[in-house]
Amino acid sequence: MTFSRLLPLLLLVPALTMADEDRNFKLSSENFKVGNALEHATNFAIVLDSSVAISQEPVFPLLPNRLYLRHKNSAKEYLWFSGEAKAEEYKKLHAYNLKENHLGAREVLGLRLYASRQYKAFQDEADIYFDTEYIYSPRVSKLLFMKNGKWEVLKESVHPGMVQILSDEKNLEIVSLSAKMKPGTRSLYPVNPGTYVFSFNAPDQLPYADIGNLQSGEVLTFNVKFPAPDTSVAVTVDSNAAASSSAVASSSSAAVLDSGAVSSSSADSSNSVIAIPDFDAPASSSSVVPVSNVAEAKTAPVVPSVTIEQVQALQTLEETEALYDAFSAEVDKNFKRVDTTEFSKFYPAIKPADSLGLADSGKVYRGYVAHYNLKRSEAQNLWRQKKLGVVSNLYKAFHAKLDSLQALPFQINMMPVAIEKIMKAPDTTIVIDSSKSPADTIMKIVESNKIDSLNLSFGAERERVEVSWKGVVESFPMDSLVTLLAEGNTSLVTTLFLVNNKPVWVFKEGDLVGRYQYRYEKLGFRMGDSLYFGKGEFKLPKHILVEKEVEEWLKRGPESSSSVAPSSSSAAPDTVKTEPVFNVVEHASRGTVALIDSGSFRYRGKVVSMSPFAIHTTEVTQEFFHKIMGLLDSTKRYPDKSAFKGPNKPVQNITWENAQYACKVLGGDLPTEAQWEFAGRAGSNDGYLWTSDDAMGVNKYAVFAGNSFKKGKKDADYGPHDVASKAPNAWGLYDMSGNVAEWTRDNYFAITFSIESSNPTGSFWGTSKVLKGGSWKDKEKKLNMTARDDEDPRYWSDGIGFRCVFTLDKIIQGK
Structure with missing residues (x-):
């Protein structure tokens, strides 16, 4: 080797010797670049934008049910992303439990991770995934890192699972009985193997509950398909179910008035033909829907005999109540005739415990059964309401009409059914005959016979008006008033004035037994053009007083009274139930x-x-x-x-x-x-x-x-x-x-x-x-x-x- 070829190697030795070795194996915050683009971000286990994803700043603590990606762009540039996990890609990742490896997610974020000890600095893994409990590698089953100058090994763990929920329903509402689930999300990860129970709701759909077992490292998928009626089942229309107009609202119809939702029967009929009331058919007729028209008949709503226009046209509270009672009885009787065999045929059956590898007595399975029954009852109720079509809107119309009529001031012209005179204490007067001698004086004892007050009773027992009044009418001679009342003289008009026309509805064992007026304000007596007001107090019978609504009304303010002079205008009341003073x-x-x-x-x-x-x-x-x-x-x-x-x-x-x-x-x-x-x-x-x-x-x-x-x-x-x-x-x-x-x-x-x-x-x-x-x-x-x-x-x-x-x-x- 020539010196010219050896020179670069000789120059590299001091550089390597002088380098801080830890910098080759750790990342700093400066290595993470914010706002950088990752193009063609499709080949990842995380859902990113299909064209360009923009990197974020790593933020801790990590959010649950979220997957994070650390992507290496170059030796000094790392990008950070977060999003939903892709189910099929997620289960292919190699998982490393942080707790088992005695590491924290924040610590691991700054480590360079390698597939082999032979790898040198800046040759670490390009893609590492994180969540709150694990880190993941898409490529290798063993990861190493350098710590304190020594190689450490990350031990691979049993892969956690994922639960995902698939549905095209945008407004899907999911309730999990097995794990916490963030609203709006449709997947859970990482999760341990086991049994998972969910219920599903959506507008205009019948809710249901489902259960499934998750195996280690697998994805448990719930494909949400809301139950829908089978349009191939025949329907029988039973028109003999109409209730008479004199019927009184029963317990379930009364519940409708309060809650706007009709209660449902808990038992299914065993009949194979579906009975649906025909409110428009004559009382003596019945018909079977032709097979060719089955689908149309099954989806058509049941039409009650009362219309919203009829309700809106009502003028008085009494006629509104009478029509409401007839309508409620009609609904109550016919609602339960909507046979539920059809419902049982399309609604998913409960999953047996043995099919899930569970015991009937197990806590998880018992929870599933309870939730299934709850959702089934709820769905059955909704299904029945759809069968009854416009019933819900009719109840709303009745509520609005009752509220408006009950808010109006009210007067009742009524003569008392009983009159009791309460006399003053005897007042003895001695009269001396002066024509006689003192010895022969004749003393006459005269006792006064003046009325102190009256006790008047109105109405009859258990009728709408049942009240007594005790008091005086100071500007009207009491004896004359008694005579006129006793004779039933038509020139005297007796009027009960009420704050508003709001009776209390009294129920016994769920049945409506009566409506009683109780908001009495004053008592008036009209003779010609003159109106005299009494000064006294009203007294209600016990069966009205014990009602909670009446008790609350009577607590609303102190009583006050005043005398009234003859007048054709309004005057002070007998007993004023004032509006509460809200300090x-x-x-x-x-x-x-x-x-x-x-x-x-x-x-x-x-x-x-x-x-x-x-x-x-x-x-x-x-x-x-x-x-x-x-x-x-x-x-x-x-x-x-x-x-x-x-x-x-x-x-x-x-x-x-x-x-x-x-x-x-x-x-x-x-x-x-x-x-x-x-x-x-x-x-x-x-x-x-x-x-x-x-x-x-x-x-x-x-x-x-x-x-x-x-x-x-x-x-x-x-x-x-x-x-x-x-x-x-x-x-x-x-x-x-x-x-x-x-x-x-x-x-x-x-x-x-x-x-x-x-x-x-x-x-x-x-x-x-x-x-x-x-x-x-x-x-x-x-x-x-x-x-x-x-x-x-x-x-x-x-x-x-x-x-x-x-x-x-x-x-x-x-x-």
């Missing part, structure tokens, strides 16, 4: 709150009762938020990330967890959806504080797209406004519609199985949280307080804020 309290540490009294309201189709509570009158402001954080040690605080700054503007960009944390610091919590809606509607049946024909009403009460978002970023009104810049509701609460949407405590789930009758707490299922009220970005229709939205609790935006609730003792007693 606003300025608490030293918990802020300004409104004290909300107990009551009941129609919540998501059901009348529910609410216990007292206190709620912030405004959304939590940035100034108050800083005070809350000031109550904590500096290590426990988190910053206000509001995009629109201002001390009186509401906090924005806050996650559900952080909002609840702030409320907990104050000794409260986020409101339940029911608490929020009860307080926001302030006794109204509507979800808006303004009427539909009041074009300016929304601007009076709400900050919304029309007066904020649509003005554009350069306008001063763009974004959320200072709290309380709009008018409050009747209970002193501001911005319940608009400004920022507000987190509530409740879980969100697309399907409601049941709503508690008292203080509802939301769904047991679901990972999202309910948002209420709409924001400054929303159109008017989204400001309805009965509407609901949902978001991942980790989500935040400049349109989301919060307010807190407290038990009354936290405010009144300062506990």
Whole structure:
């Protein structure tokens, strides 16, 4: 070898000797390039853009259910990507468990990994994959790295598995009973071998549950195919099922009034022919659908005898109730006649335990059975509702009509059925005959016979009106009044005045047994053009008083009474059941709150009762938020990330967890959806504080797209406004519609199985949280307080804020 050829080698020796050996085997943050393009990113185990993928900055901790790729572009340039794993490519990777190898993902990220000890610096693996528990190599089964000048070996582990869910349904809702699953994702990895149970829901589809076994290193795939009726089964129409118009609503029909969902029978019929009621057919007829028209007959909805137009045309509450009772009885009787043999033929059967290699008594299999039965019952209910077609819309129409008619003031002209005179105590008068001598004086004892008050009874036992009244009519001679009442004199008209036409519906063992008026306000007596009002009190019978709704109404305010002079105009009432006084309290540490009294309201189709509570009158402001954080040690605080700054503007960009944390610091919590809606509607049946024909009403009460978002970023009104810049509701609460949407405590789930009758707490299922009220970005229709939205609790935006609730003792007693 000539010197000229040897010279380069001689020059290389000092360079290698002087080099820091560790730099050849480790990566620094400078090696990772952000924003670089990776073209033709298709041959990877991770889903990247098919044309060009852009590298990111490595961020720790790694997110679960996510696969990361470290790609080597050159000796000093590495790129970092994240995305979904490709199932078939994922299971081909060689896996190395980090815990088994006593390494952390952050540590391994900076190591150069080699396939052999013979490899030199900068000849490490080009592609390495990461997740929260493993690193993966697509090429070799053994990986080495240099540590403290020695070669270390990564031991290959048993490959974890993957569970993937395939479906073309965009709005698929997945509930996993076996592992935590991030909303919106359709795969789980890395996961251990075992049994996995899921339920699947989607709009306009019948939900179902499925189970499968995952083998080590394999991919368990659930191909979601929602059950659909088999259109080849014959249908019999039974028209003898129509209920008479005098029928009273039964337990399941009453449940429909409350919840808007018809309850289903738990047992399937054993008949092979499907019976479906024909509400339009004559009562004595029945027919069998021809085979040629089977598909059409099976998909056609069942049409009840009542139409929405009929409901909307009703004028009085009594005729609405009568038609509702007939309709409910009709639905109740015919709904259960929708035979479920057809359902059993197309709905997937439960998978036997032995087919899965499981024991019937095993915990996992028993959980699957319970969930399967739940989903099956839910699907059967939905299927039956589709069979009944417009029934759901009819119930909504009845609800709207009942609410509107029950809200109206009401008067009943009715003579009492019983009159009791309550006399004054005897008043003895001595009369002396002066014509006689003192010895012969004759004393006459005269006892007065004056009426002290009257006790009048109205109506009959267990009828709509059943009430007594005790009092006086000071400007009308009592004896004359008694005479007129006793004679039934038609020149005297006796009128019961009610606050509104809202009776209480009383049920016994699930059956409606009667409706009774109870919101009596005053008693009037009209003679000609003069109207006399009594001064006294009403008394309800025990069977009405014990109803929860009545109890709550009577607690709403103190009684007051006053005498009335003859007049043709309105006068003071006998016993005034005043609206509750909702005090606003300025608490030293918990802020300004409104004290909300107990009551009941129609919540998501059901009348529910609410216990007292206190709620912030405004959304939590940035100034108050800083005070809350000031109550904590500096290590426990988190910053206000509001995009629109201002001390009186509401906090924005806050996650559900952080909002609840702030409320907990104050000794409260986020409101339940029911608490929020009860307080926001302030006794109204509507979800808006303004009427539909009041074009300016929304601007009076709400900050919304029309007066904020649509003005554009350069306008001063763009974004959320200072709290309380709009008018409050009747209970002193501001911005319940608009400004920022507000987190509530409740879980969100697309399907409601049941709503508690008292203080509802939301769904047991679901990972999202309910948002209420709409924001400054929303159109008017989204400001309805009965509407609901949902978001991942980790989500935040400049349109989301919060307010807190407290038990009354936290405010009144300062506990």
